[in-house]
Amino acid sequence: MTSVLKWDFTQMLLKLVDYSYDIICQKIKRVKMITLTKEDREIIENSIREIPNFPKEGIIFKDITTILNNPTAFTKLMNHLEERYKSYNLDYIAGIDARGFIFGAILADRLNIGFVPIRKKGKLPYTTVSEKYALEYGFDEVEVHIDAFPKESARVLLIDDLIATGGTAKAGVSLINKIGANCIEACFILELDFLNGKEGIETEVYSVIHID
């Protein structure tokens, strides 16, 4: 009798160890998947071209057309974003005009969720809600269709290519929340850390590459 009990207890203990091991492995796998290797990050970063003094003197323009044109870097980037956001339970991705459309629409398709364009003023045909903001180089205004997120209290990821002063991102987050959705996170391929753009943004911020 005692030996049967001992056997059951040992079996139970082994199952528990096995189960805990599985959970730990899954966690490690998840961390590994959402963390880019140093090498991958460098491949993505090195694929971005810098254009000094564009569109005006003193601005170093980060040109992402050279990532789009580099299948290795582009796929690594999109795989990383897909791995990160597949567990976020998102309902929509909102991309900012125009480069945010590229990354946002691909990611939305990969996650099998809807994509919503946040456009420059005057481009959207239906009733819009708008927000003015200051740029690193000037002023602008963005708009979204008033019925862009039909699901109630939708979970939305905002995406753009770059965050500089943060004005565009703040306007985007504000638009999403204004029309009844919840901006869960704002995601950027590049963040210019020295401009402190993420300060005051009313959501989590994630940037793949940081430039100090």
Ligand code: AMP
């Ligand atoms: P901001 O509102 O200052 O954070 O500016 C972000 C927006 O302006 C993004 O949509 C970027 O595409 C664009 N932008 C601002 N600064 C740069 C830059 N140095 N290089 C490329 N795009 C920029």
